[in-house]
Amino acid sequence: MSSTTTAGTAPVGSGDVVVRLRGIGKTFPGVIANHDIDIEVRRGTIHAIVGENGAGKSTLMKILYGVQKPDSGTIEIDGEQVSFSSPSDAIAHGVGMVFQHFMLADNLTVLENVVLGAERLHGIGDAAREEIRRLSATYGLDIDPDDLVADLGVGARQRIEILKVLYRGARIIILDEPTAVLVPQEVEEMFDNLRGLKAEGLAVIFISHKLDEVLSVADTVTVVRRGTTVATLPGDSVTSRQLAELMVGSELPSPSTEASTVTDVEVLEVADLCLPDPAGGRPLLSDVSFAIHRGEILGIAGVEGNGQAELVESIMGMRPAATGRIELNDGDIAGWSTRRRREAGIGYIPEDRHRQGLLLDAPLWENRILGHQTRRPNVKGPFIDRAGARADTERIVEAYDVRTPGIDTLARALSGGNQQKLIVGREMSGEPSLLIAAHPTRGVDVGAQAAIWDHIKQARREGLAVLLISADLDELIGLSDTIKVLLRGRIVGTFDPARVTPQQLGSAMTGATEEETQS
Amino acid sequence: MTDSRMTRIALAVAAPVLALVTAFVITSVVLILAGDDWLGVWGQILSWPSNRTMVNIVNSATVYYLSAVAVAIGFRMNLFNIGVDGQYRVASFAAAWVAGEAWLPGYLNIVLALLAGMFVGAMWAGIAGLLRVTRGVSEVISTIMLNAIATAVVAYFLRKVAIRTEGSNIISTKPIAEESRIPGIPFLGGEIYGFVVVAVLVGVAYWVVINRTRFGFDLRAAGQNESAAVASGIDVKRMILVTMLLSGAAAGLVGMPLLFGQDYAYGSTFQSGLGFAGIAIALLGRNHPVGIALGALLFAFLDQQSNPLQILLDVSPDIVKVTQGVIVLAVVIAYEVVRRYGVRIEQRQVAAALDAETREKEVSA
Amino acid sequence: MTVATDPVAVAPAKSRFRLSWPWILLGIAGILVVMSLLRIVTGVDDLDSSGTIRATLIAAVPIGLAGLGGLWSERAGVVNIGLEGMMMLGTFGAGYFGYFYGPWQGVVGAILLGAAGGLLHAVATVYFGVDHIVSGVAINIIAAGAVQYLAGMAFTGVPGGGQTQSPPIDRLPSITISGLSEPLGEIERENWFVVSDAAAVLRALVTNMSVLTIIALALFVATWWLLWRTAFGLRLRSVGESPAAAESLGVNVYRYKFIAVITSGGLAGLAGGFLALVAANAFRDGQTGGRGYIGLAAMIFGNWRPGGLFAGSMLFGYTDTLRLRGGGETVHALLLLVAVFLVLLALWQWRQHGRRSALIAAVLGVVVAGIYMVSDQVPNELATMTPYLTTLLVLAVFSQNLRMPAADGKIYRKGSAG
Structure with missing residues (x-):
């Protein structure tokens, strides 16, 4: 393993070192998540930590926040060596963290979520309410303490998370992939917020794998690769190409556009698709219409929670309340069951592979049967064809480069990237005519990401129609032949990926300039 | 590959052994605290059972087995059928009534009664x-x-159709005619229920359907991860x-060995509480037909061997x-501890295999 | 596994209706009017006599206390089907300590033994991460066996006791305000529309009221205050809503779950103790009779809130009382109420959900009304199933409009935050 350790020489930044990590190591069963981590963060700076998915960034931050204990190494806060056994120790030392997956209880109010664990500061009543209002006004967060979190959108939830940290008077703020759910405009706003915090002398630790964003805001960048720090560089004198080289040893894969293979044979046609809200609110989908042709990739952009999941589930037949026309290869499938739709040639890569894609405690070969349990080679008549299924699983493992000791391994034991490759291989088998891919590369390492992109492009060349949903705008622009934007359950724009910029998409996704604060 | 299978089997055996040891220790502690003769108790329970006791063990295990299979069917898809108890009582009553009426001759009557029992059990669970x-x-x-409602309903209908035994206030359905009873199988000088054969068949059918058929796959998948299913x-x-x-249909069979091999009628003294034992045994046997059989034998063994304790040791x-x-x-x-340990081992194996692979690649690169 | 609505069913409608004092008072008034009408129409005076109401209270307290135990546990995210077993332990605790040391010691003994059951459940579910229902069922099996074994040891050979029951235990003190009780009795006997019924309720409350009943009622208020008005309660509830969020803010998730489940056991134990000390005056094997489960159902009916739980336990307690007091005849009168309720439900369903469920409710309503018309009493065997059937009916009607704590029944491992 070649590493160019130049840590410890933070070149930029004015203040004192407030966080010093020395030789941090952490091992999980079979995985060395972190080893020999050295980082110094200075007051009044934004310190980015970059690395690909699975490089160990999140584990490192959980250690700094006291969620997990390091096996080795030392943590110093303000020059004093500390040992955190729980987040409350970290909070007491002025460390705050905004998690990638929001840590909010939906059924509690904003007030309850914010004061939880910090009841001593201002109680749980009116004093706390006042303080939240004050912070919200000071930082322009626009938060009402008595709202129920369940009613709030993604943007508001993130601002609650930041407010939680500020409420506790944190001086060191960790943000784990904070931009993943935001559109470019919101990202800019958030960066302005971060610069404000920095100006007040706080230290901001910012974790990301999006290099352009990192370079636009960070004073210092530390690169993490395979669980250890490989370099610390000033943010203003490094290029994203250099960072990529340090992160993965090569350029980052990009979903480059290829020559169009779009034909005029319609595979999927959706017309006037509507889905009412069972709770009686605004419809989850209204009058969604589009068509996908052989060899075409249609990308759907949208801020999370604007109907993407519902659209996919309606097409898959998992939402019986949906109305409208859905035609697959010129046959109306709107009344069909999910199983029949799958048999008719729809492959489905679900957005959450653990929840919808896998039986985590079943071996790989049984997972290969899932979703294809009525088709060869998995079954013979009413019986499971073990030999057939196992042989075909071997084929997928080989063809899709699933890294596993064998097909009897439980799905749970594989890494995210390998689980996803297995799902992609499974859904591509049986020669589907339509592939629905929801966030196909979310949370996987760059190797798997590049492989999955290649498989999708390859299938498109061979005439597959693909419905691609993604929160990663670069992925959408790179892969799609057409992009449609979904906002509050409606299609609000159609774009040519060759000409559109992420900023333009972002505007459409949020409804031009209007923030989705009121929703 | 076979390694991971071997590990899994070893771990599967480790858990029940661990549990038995724990139960032995805790029971002993309770006995010692209570001032009972704990060595004597174990001496009696762990002694080699007499032939008569053996027969009783097998008979009692047969009933437990059917009950546990009924529970296990639900467990495999994450359904907690705590109602086997009510289902088998309703079903046994229905079957006893049908058999007692003797609309069909001989063995046909048995078949009809069994079907009636399974149907009623299924309907009761179907609610x-x-x-x-x-x-x-x-x-x-x-x-x-x-379960509670079943008690009331059965009591009501029993009173409607019952005949009273001379000189006692036990009421029961009409007894089943001689030619519609299931003959016993000679065993160690006694006779075990002929229904043992049916129990074994039920076990085999259960295993085949759950593990080898498409339907069984769907059932297990729905139990493991509903959203993915x-x-x-x-x-x-x-x-x-x-x-x-x-x-529920399987639960409908639970009372049949008793009905056709011992009591020949359903009365107010028909054995109750078998459903709860079934839950315990299904958990113990991990829903596996062989595991359940061992669990049923263990429970029956403990029951039968402890019977003389009152007389022998007070x-x-x-x-x-x-x-x-x-x-x-x-x-x-x-099981939970072992499962988690197993996953850790497996993750380590995966990591080890991958490390070897990457090293190979780096060398060849 | 969870013990309430599940994802297969239709997503629950968002209802933000909160009980407030005007609503509560209006509800009580409405119930009084309905009961009074029912009494006059059916001519069964015992439907809401002060005796019935007092008996209802005594039947409702164990259900309510068990439900309160369920509330504590499930608010912290642990489903507690072991309440029944913890209640059994409570009955024995009350019998043993009550007989050998005195009734108040019996109360303490009941709480302690129940809490021990809670501790066992907490260790299995929270520390070892065992499925909550599996652990609960196992605890019920252990408790049933342990109580039988212990009772045999403790009470065999004791005068008045035996293998399955304790000798009579001294009574706990009870309170009667005779200055109010007598005149209210006069009014009750007049059979005036609504007025007599109100008098009956008040009379029940001031006559022969056991101290333990008052303590139980106080526990409802205390639970509400602790869980919804204090920092402790916020933490405990947060652990049931989102343990990861709680842990990420430094809340010790395991500690709060342990506290909640042990308290839950203590309350269930007290519920059992109440059965042995107040409802009866001795321990008997099998005394709980599934009331732990009914308590759980009452809690679900009450939408995991103390007020709703209280209403639920009164409802179940009432049906239990009717079958015990009047038997078939009183239960028969209740059929009319059920029929009216079903028809009202059908109208409501028609507006809210759809014709099919409305039709089902309407048909059931007509059938029940028909049974009421053609018969003049419910057979005694069938009357015994009243509380259980009510539970089932109530859950079938209300389950979909309820919202349980978001992480209820889910296993949480330390260190999974983030």
Whole structure:
């Protein structure tokens, strides 16, 4: 393993070192998540930590926040060596963290979520309410303490998370992939917020794998690769190409556009698709219409929670309340069951592979049967064809480069990237005519990401129609032949990926300039 | 590959052993604290059973086995059919009534009665299934309530159709005619229920359907991960209903060995509480037909061997109920601990295999 | 596994209706009017006599206390089907300590033994991560066996006791305000519309009221205050809503779950103790009769809130009382109420959900009304199933409109935050 350790020489930044990590190591069963981590963060700076998915960034931050204990190494806060056994120790030392997956209880109010664990500061009543209002006004967060979190959108939830940290008077703020759910405009706003915090002398630790964003805001960048720090560089004198080289040893894969293979044979046609809200609110989908042709990739952009999941589930037949026309290869499938739709040639890569894609405690070969349990080679008549299924699983493992000791391994034991490759291989088998891919590369390492992109492009060349949903705008622009934007359950724009910029998409996704604060 | 299989088998055996040891220790502690002769108690329980006791053990295990299979069918798709108790009582009553009426001659009468029992058991369980899929009522609560309701309903109908035995206030259905009884099988000088054969067949059918068929795959998938099952095209609501019906039908068989091999009628003294033992045994046997058989034999063994304790040592035989309960709790804890340990081992194996692979690649690069 | 609505069923409608004092008072008034009408129409005076109401209270307290135990546990995210077993332990605790040391010691003994059961459940579910229902069922099996074994040891050979029951235990003190009780009795006997019924309720409350009943009622208020008005309660509830969020803010998730489940056991134990000390005056094997499960159902009916739980336990307690007091005849009168309720439900369903469920409710309503018309009493065997059937019916009607704590029944491992 070649590493160019130049840590410890933070070149930029004015203040004192407030966080010093020395030789941090952490091992999980079979995985060395972190080893020999050295980082110094200075007051009044934004310190980015970059690395690909699975490089160990999140584990490192959980250690700094006291969620997990390091096996080795030392943590110093303000020059004093500390040992955190729980987040409350970290909070007491002025460390705050905004998690990638929001840590909010939906059924509690904003007030309850914010004061939880910090009841001593201002109680749980009116004093706390006042303080939240004050912070919200000071930082322009626009938060009402008595709202129920369940009613709030993604943007508001993130601002609650930041407010939680500020409420506790944190001086060191960790943000784990904070931009993943935001559109470019919101990202800019958030960066302005971060610069404000920095100006007040706080230290901001910012974790990301999006290099352009990192370079636009960070004073210092530390690169993490395979669980250890490989370099610390000033943010203003490094290029994203250099960072990529340090992160993965090569350029980052990009979903480059290829020559169009779009034909005029319609595979999927959706017309006037509507889905009412069972709770009686605004419809989850209204009058969604589009068509996908052989060899075409249609990308759907949208801020999370604007109907993407519902659209996919309606097409898959998992939402019986949906109305409208859905035609697959010129046959109306709107009344069909999910199983029949799958048999008719729809492959489905679900957005959450653990929840919808896998039986985590079943071996790989049984997972290969899932979703294809009525088709060869998995079954013979009413019986499971073990030999057939196992042989075909071997084929997928080989063809899709699933890294596993064998097909009897439980799905749970594989890494995210390998689980996803297995799902992609499974859904591509049986020669589907339509592939629905929801966030196909979310949370996987760059190797798997590049492989999955290649498989999708390859299938498109061979005439597959693909419905691609993604929160990663670069992925959408790179892969799609057409992009449609979904906002509050409606299609609000159609774009040519060759000409559109992420900023333009972002505007459409949020409804031009209007923030989705009121929703 | 076979390595990971071997590890899994070894771990599967480790858990029950651990649980038995725990139960042994805790029971002993209870006995010692109570001032009972704990060595004497174990001496009696662990002694080699007499031939008569052996026969009783097999008979009692047969009934337990059927009950546990009924529960296990539900467990495999994450349904808690706590209502096997009510289902088998309703079903046994129905079967006893049908058999007693003797509409068909000889063995045909048995078949009709069995079918009636399975049908009624399935319907009784089906109420819980229907409430779950249409009204979202948890089957845990509904089946418990249905147990209590079953008691009332059976008592009511029993009074309607019953005949009174001379000189006692026990009432029961008409006894089954001689030619419609299931003959016993000679065993160690006694006779075990002929229904043992049916129990074995039920076990085999259960294993084949769950592990080897498409239906069984759907059932297990729906039990392991409901969302993934829905995404894979399984109609989970339908599966819930069908599973409850199957579980109820199996529960309908629980009382049959007693009915056709021992009591020949359903009366107010018909054995109750078998459903709860079934839950314990299904957990103990990890829903595997062989595991369940071993569990049923163990429970029956403890029951029968503890019977003479009162006379021999003046110790209440209820002590084995404590033992049985502790076994169940200890075994589920042990399974959980072992499962987590197994996953860790597996993750390590995966990592090791991958490390080797990457090293190879780096060398060749 | 969870014990309430599940994802297969239709997503629950968002209802933000909160009980407030005007609503509560209006509700009580409405119930009084309905009961009074029912009494006059059916001519069964015992439907809401002060005796019935007092008996209802005594039947409702164990259900309510068990439900309160369920509330504590499930608010912290642990489903507690072991309440029944913990209640059994409570009955024995009350019998043993009550007989050998005195009734108040019996109360303490009941709480302690129940809490021990809670501790066992907490260790299995929270520390070892065992499925909550599996652990609960196992605890019920252990408790049933342990109580039988212990009772055999403790009470065999004791005068008045035996293998399955304790000798009579001294009574706990009870309170009667005779200055109010007498005149209210006069009014009750007049059979005036609504007025007599109100008098009956008040009379029940001031006559022969056991101290333990008052303590139980106080526990409802205390639970509400602790869980919804204090920092402790916020933490405990947060652990049931989102343990990861709680842990990420430094809340010790395991500690709060342990506290909640042990308290839950203590309350269930007290519920059992109440059965042995107040409802009866001795321990008997099998005394709980599934009331732990009914308590759980009452809690679900009450939407995991103390006020709703109280209403639920009164409802179940009432049906239990009717079958015990009047038997078939009183239960028969209740059929009319059920029929009216079903028809009202059908109208409501018609507006809210759809024709099919409305039709089902309407048909059931007509059937029940028909049974009421053609018969003049419910057979005694069938009357015994009243509380259980009510539970089932109530859950079938209300389950979909309820919202349980978001992480209820889910296993949480330390260190999974983030």
